[in-house]
Amino acid sequence: MKILSTWIKSEPAQKLFGYGIAGLMWLFHLTVRWERRIDPETRALLDAGKPMILCMWHGRMFFLSGGWPKPPKLMGVVASGHRDGQLIARGARAFGYETIAGSSRRGGATALRGMSRLLKQGTTVVITPDGPKGPRMRFKSGAVKAAQMTGAPLVALTGSARPRKLFRTWDRFCLPLPFARAVIHFGPPITVPREADAETLERCRRTAEDCLNSLTNEAERALGQEEIEAAAPEVAAGKAEDRHASA
Numbered sequence: 001m002k003i004l005s006t007w008i009k010s011e012p013a014q015k016l017f018g019y020g021i022a023g024l025m026w027l028f029h030l031t032v033r034w035e036r037r038i039d040p041e042t043r044a045l046l047d048a049g050k051p052m053i054l055c056m057w058h059g060r061m062f063f064l065s066g067g068w069p070k071p072p073k074l075m076g077v078v079a080s081g082h083r084d085g086q087l088i089a090r091g092a093r094a095f096g097y098e099t100i101a102g103s104s105r106r107g108g109a110t111a112l113r114g115m116s117r118l119l120k121q122g123t124t125v126v127i128t129p130d131g132p133k134g135p136r137m138r139f140k141s142g143a144v145k146a147a148q149m150t151g152a153p154l155v156a157l158t159g160s161a162r163p164r165k166l167f168r169t170w171d172r173f174c175l176p177l178p179f180a181r182a183v184i185h186f187g188p189p190i191t192v193p194r195e196a197d198a199e200t201l202e203r204c205r206r207t208a209e210d211c212l213n214s215l216t217n218e219a220e221r222a223l224g225q226e227e228i229e230a231a232a233p234e235v236a237a238g239k240a241e242d243r244h245a246s247a
Helices: 002-008 011-031 040-047 058-066 083-094 108-120 142-150 198-222 233-246
Strands: 033-038 053-055 076-079 098-101 125-127 154-166 174-186
Touching: 011 058, 011 083, 011 174, 033 040, 040 174, 053 142, 058 154, 058 174, 076 083, 076 108, 083 098, 098 108, 108 125, 108 142, 125 142, 142 154, 142 198, 154 198, 174 198
Parallel strands: 033 174, 053 125, 053 154, 076 098, 076 125
Antiparallel strands: 154 174
16 A cells, blocks of 8 residues: 555656546546536637636636637646645646646745736636635635736636536535536626725625635536535634734
């Protein structure tokens, strides 16, 4: 078992897992019956090729594979240095996407710079605002700061599938099964003013969080699936206090 555990953490194994994730993304893209529900303002941005910050809950990452009839050639994905984050990064690169290192827990400033660079180049960026370790379905401030710095809007991307596999992880990871029916929602664009003060930034953060949770629940109801509850506000606040105390 120790040999297996060591091998799983090795570079060759991680590369293999990364290609496996990319393969799953292509499998879902080609076999799942995707129904895309796109806000009209967001559709106009997509049709014009405008960059945006796509916000997905950590537990819904695989729904990125069904966001478009044909996957975009240019996209950036923010991935943490955590082992799970690096697996996702390898899968994203194998899928043809650029990755940005960093998260809210570590390397946040680096991630912001990477996001800003790609957005200014016209490349859409994907971020999981409750990653890499929660609290579940609670929106952290990094994406809001990037939107303020670059002028790119925040857009919620989420969905549900039937049948699916729902894991008992902190994020209640949702994996659509091949040949499932899936509903995907693109929310309306949320613009963060460059001159926004702390109160405005917090209002934008809450708006983005509420939008992402509301659309996730709407997708669940459309398929008759169980709605997943966000972490209790007091739990989210407690984790934020712990991070500030250790900073």
